[in-house]
Structures are given as structure tokens and as C-alpha cells.
Amino acid sequence: MTLAALRLVLAGGLLAAVAASPPHAATAGYAPAGDTLRAETGNVPGRDVRRDLRAGAVIAGYFSERGLPPRAGQLLLTDTGLVFRASDGEIMQTSPLVGPVRTRQGRSWRATTLDLAYVAGEGPHTVYLIRVEGSVFATDAPGVLLDMVGHPAWLDSLASREWTPRAPLAASDDSAAILAVTRRIESSPYADTLYALFGRPRRPVGLVGPKGRQAGRLGEYVGRRDSLALDPARIVSEEQLRHAMAHELGHRWQSRSPAQMRALWRDVPPIPDQRRYGHDNTGEHQAEAVAFAVHYLQATAAMPAGGDALELLERYELLVPGTRLMTRYLALQPIYARHPMRRLLLGTAS
Numbered sequence: 001m002t003l004a005a006l007r008l009v010l011a012g013g014l015l016a017a018v019a020a021s022p023p024h025a026a027t028a029g030y031a032p033a034g035d036t037l038r039a040e041t042g043n044v045p046g047r048d049v050r051r052d053l054r055a056g057a058v059i060a061g062y063f064s065e066r067g068l069p070p071r072a073g074q075l076l077l078t079d080t081g082l083v084f085r086a087s088d089g090e091i092m093q094t095s096p097l098v099g100p101v102r103t104r105q106g107r108s109w110r111a112t113t114l115d116l117a118y119v120a121g122e123g124p125h126t127v128y129l130i131r132v133e134g135s136v137f138a139t140d141a142p143g144v145l146l147d148m149v150g151h152p153a154w155l156d157s158l159a160s161r162e163w164t165p166r167a168p169l170a171a172s173d174d175s176a177a178i179l180a181v182t183r184r185i186e187s188s189p190y191a192d193t194l195y196a197l198f199g200r201p202r203r204p205v206g207l208v209g210p211k212g213r214q215a216g217r218l219g220e221y222v223g224r225r226d227s228l229a230l231d232p233a234r235i236v237s238e239e240q241l242r243h244a245m246a247h248e249l250g251h252r253w254q255s256r257s258p259a260q261m262r263a264l265w266r267d268v269p270p271i272p273d274q275r276r277y278g279h280d281n282t283g284e285h286q287a288e289a290v291a292f293a294v295h296y297l298q299a300t301a302a303m304p305a306g307g308d309a310l311e312l313l314e315r316y317e318l319l320v321p322g323t324r325l326m327t328r329y330l331a332l333q334p335i336y337a338r339h340p341m342r343r344l345l346l347g348t349a350s
Contacts, residue, residue, distance in 0.1 A: 053078055053079040054078065057078075058076055058077075060139065061075060061137050062137070064137075065084075066135050067243075067276060068295075069292050070315045073086040073087050073092070075132075081097055097158055098158055112148075112155065113133045114145060117275070127139070127140055128145070129273065130145050138318065167236065168234055169181050169232045182205045191245065193294075194245060197335065198253050199256070205228050205245075206227060206228070206230075208231040216234075230248075246294040253290065264326070264329060265325075270285065271320060272321075285322065288320050289320050289326045292323040297330060297339060301339060301340070310344065327345060331345045
């Protein structure tokens with residue numbers, strides 16, 4: 001979509017449209033897609049991959065942790081496990097290469113950590129998207145990773161350990177802590193940014209109800225009540241909390257301005273990964289693209305404008321098509337008037 005088309009959509013005003021249109025019913029709500037671990041057998045590799053793992057392998061790429069937007073960094077692999085370290089030094093995930101032995105109804109197996117999601121592009125621009133225990137790692141040079149997808153039989157000879165679950169932001173039986181988390185995010189500068197973009201719901205941020213929790217939702221937006229709800233007892237990081245809030249306020253935009261959203265969304269292809277939240281569901285796909293766009297604009301607010309920031313946006317777009325479009329649209333809003341990437345995104349850089 002051209003910049004001129006974006007400006008035509010903008011003419012009505014996002015905030016005016018949000019305030020004027022009638023509310024709709026509840027949306028499905030944000031729930032990260034779970035990657036079911038599969039146990040399959042494969043052939044013994046033609047080279048000694050285990051020797052490479054013992055020596056340690058380092059692969060550069062972008063890591064999308066459990067449905068969240070990708071971050072640049074390095075995947076470190078040994079014969080005992082793997083670690084993704086972001087470029088800023090933060091360790092985002094650690095996993096064993098293969099799970100411990102499980103036995104059920106007389107059958108034994110070991111769950112795999114790595115599996116190929118899909119391949120995008122071709123030739124020198126090929127990108128391999130590899131699932132890593134519920135997350136996705138995208139890289140142009142997968143190296144030994146390709147020898148381990150599909151659970152080759154030799155993986156079962158490696159030692160292992162149990163997966164380590166991450167603690168939520170609040171315990172499910174600690175109502176005071178749950179309320180404190182919701183009140184903190186509701187009154188944060190980040191929430192103020194979202195309210196400037198999508199408007200503030202009439203009711204205070206609430207908690208996901210029993211039906212929503214049973215469905216695994218981390219957040220919900222109910223249009224007829226203009227109500228936003230979150231579930232800190234199942235959210236494991238501040239980034240996931242922010243993503244859930246942005247996703248649900250994306251549903252508020254949909255609910256209040258459906259014609260505007262349809263005009264923006266023309267010709268956007270579907271999410272290619274069948275396990276990523278929003279696949280084969282246009283409404284959830286749109287809300288994910290909105291949340292990805294907000295994340296990108298926040299993450300690049302302190303970055304110099306240039307090729308690295310544009311490359312990062314392409315990685316977002318690879319996972320959730322429509323992110324680039326939503327990013328350009330949101331960059332038109334007054335709150336991002338001084339964003340370093342604004343001129344590049346809108347094609348007005350000199």
C-alpha cells in the first residue's frame with residue numbers, strides 16, 4: 001500500500017474513528033500458540049554432527065520467543081543443550097537438545113526440541129525458520145540445526161534434562177500480586193502510548209475470566225463493554241504482558257473502526273506458520289500485526305535510523321505479514337512524530 005493510500009485512510013483520524021464507531025462483541029483474545037513437541041525418527045547424519053556439538057556451535061539469527069516479536073542474537077549449541085542470547089546480552093531461552101525418556105502404554109520416546117517450521121525465500125535470500133521448544137529461530141545459515149530437525153535417531157544417544165518452566169508474573173493464588181501487575185501496566189507510560197493510539201477503554205483493566213483462562217487466553221477485549229482483561233498468573237514476562245495488552249487494544253481498534261481496518265488490510269497474505277497465533281484467523285492476525293508494529297516502534301525508538309532497523313522490520317514481517325503496513329500507519333500518529341525511523345518508514349527521508 002502506498003503512502004498516499006495510508007494518508008487517505010488517516011484522513012478520518014484514528015482516534016476519532018475509535019471514539020465514534022459502535023462497539024462490537026467480544027473477540028477471541030490473545031493466546032500464544034503452543035508448539036506440540038513431536039518424536040520422530042530419522043537417518044544418521046553423513047558427518048559427525050555430535051563432534052561439532054561437543055566443540056560448540058554458534059549460529060546468528062532472530063529469535064521469536066513463544067510467539068513474541070523476534071530479537072537479534074546468537075543461538076549457542078552444545079551436546080547438552082542450547083541457549084539463545086540476544087544482542088544486548090540477555091539470555092532469552094535455554095533448552096535441552098532432546099527430552100528425557102517418557103513411557104506411556106508400553107511405548108517409550110524422547111521429545112524433540114528442534115523442528116523445521118518452514119523455509120522462506122530462495123537462493124541467497126533463503127531463511128530457515130526452526131522451532132525451538134515453542135519458540136521460532138530464523139536464520140540464513142542454519143548449519144548443524146538442519147541435521148537435528150525431525151528428531152534423527154542419533155539424538156536419543158545424548159544426555160538430557162527436564163525442561164524448566166518459567167514462573168508467571170504473579171501466582172494464581174495471590175490475588176494482591178495479580179491486581180498489582182494489572183494496575184502497574186495500566187498506569188505505565190507504555191499503556192499511555194497505547195491509549196494515545198487506540199483510545200482508553202471505559203473500564204479499568206480487569207482479569208481474564210474462567211472461560212478465558214480455560215481457553216488459555218492471556219488477554220481479552222469485550223467490545224460491548226469496552227473492557228480489557230489480562231491474566232498475569234499465566235504471563236511469564238514483562239514483554240509478554242505488553243504484547244498481550246497491545247494485541248487486545250488492537251482488537252479495540254478493529255471493533256471501533258472495522259471499515260478502516262478492512263481498507264488497510266487489503267492484499268495482506270496469511271501467516272505462513274500454522275502454529276503461530278493468528279494463522280487462518282484474520283481478526284487475530286490483524287491484532288498480532290498491530291502488537292508487532294507497536295513492539296517494533298518501541299524497540300527502535302532508541303536505534304539510529306538505517307539498514308539494521310529496516311532489516312529488523314523485515315524479520316517481523318516474515319513472521320507476521322502485515323506488520324510493515326501497520327508500522328507505517330502507526331508511524332503517522334502524533335505520538336511517533338519524533339521517532340527516528342518515521343521518515344524512512346513513510347518514504348520521506350531526504
